[in-house]
Amino acid sequence: MVASLFGRPIYIAETMEQMYLIGIGSLFLVVLTGLFSGQGFAIAFANELADFGAKDYLGRIMSLAIVRELGPTLTGLMMAARVASGITAEIGSMKVSNQLDAMRSFGIDPIRKIAVPRLITLIIMVPTMTIVCDAVAIFGAWLIALFHAHISSTLYWAAIRERLIFGNIFVGLVKPVIFSFVIAFISCYKGFTSEGGTKGVGQATTDSVVMSSITILIANFIFTKFFFPILKGYL
């Protein structure tokens, strides 16, 4: 699949179609996720910080937590739930109804025709959706800061901006790229290898969502634990 990524032909029309389906289709979900988890976390942190009289740090904490951890992970999980299932189900049902073989019989490579457009789309859309999620979550936290924790807007935004340094943003955008590979590989693999009729496709779809979600969480941890310290030296 990686080799195919650089091979020809690249199916532009399919990729555009996927951009629309995967991107626009996930927007609403990601906005809701960002808004409510941003607010939820903000309330919890605000209350806890208030005990120490450190409410003013809310912006800093939210900025860090959202951009580096929450945004990428939540978006990754949401995309895994919504997109991985769709991809596996679609490829799986094409497999069991011989459509993949029919495609091959026309001299078309299903990997290039089906998997690569989805991979490219995810590489672009997961980071994009992460940015949306980040923005909405920070906005949601701002509402909490303003109306629940009674922190001044200026203070909040100044704190946010202070932690929005290149390093954090970079980490926050490398993660979703990794997640996009995780989602694309697992969902396509599960689709292409599904067997045993519609029941098999159902099973593969479930496996696909579970496996990509867990892999995202593990990959996130590994990245934060091992790669971030290495990166930190250079940023």
Added chain:
Amino acid sequence: MIELRNVDFGYEDKLVLKNISFRIDQTESVVIMGPSGSGKSTILRLVLGLECPQRGEVLIDSQNISVMSEKEKRELRKSIGMVFQDGALFDSRTVGENVGYYLIEHTKMSWKEIEKKVVEMLGFVGLDADEIIDKLPELLSGGMQRRVAIGRALLSTNPRIMLYDEPTTGLDPQSTENVLALINKLTRERSISTIVVTHQIADALSIADRFIVIHEGEIAYDGDFVGLRECRDERVRAFLGPFRASMDLVAEKRFMNGV
């Protein structure tokens, strides 16, 4: 030209084809018959290179398909048309996009030009183009889907090999006749090798003059109609039993016509 040399093939642990050898020349048509599960569809899959034999060779125009790279196989398949047993239509594409699939993928023709050919082809297989061209395949009846699948396989620039897996099963007599006429026309006009898998003995007779009977993965008979009628092989006789009457009828007709 299609040639199988001592081919063994199995799915996982089960041997499905045993020591299959035959050779089909350019412009020759062959009918493959045999009981359900005897391995007929599997032979077509081998010819397409969708499966690789565990032993022996599959040669297309003297090229061994098992040693080809995926890329070479894709190139080769462009010149092979296949009608799958279950149609295998792309269910999220319209009938028009299905039938025009080859042209859409492999030529630079505009949709207008392709559409014209698609309409023509749909008429050819006896379907009302205006009514179904923009519909999804699932909205068609089984027989209509089958004809769409045949149209899809036929509408490529120039196939050199055509493989039909039970093309007339489930069709009414009129459509059956159309499809058979189509297969014959294509075989004659374009000098291609054709393999047709069918259970319909009457259809088989109108398509080809060479018959291969498969029994549990082995070739039980390979030869012409006269030999088939007189074949002493137990397995062939058992399979042909129910078709005796219609075979005699055909033989009679042929005799009358002086064939």
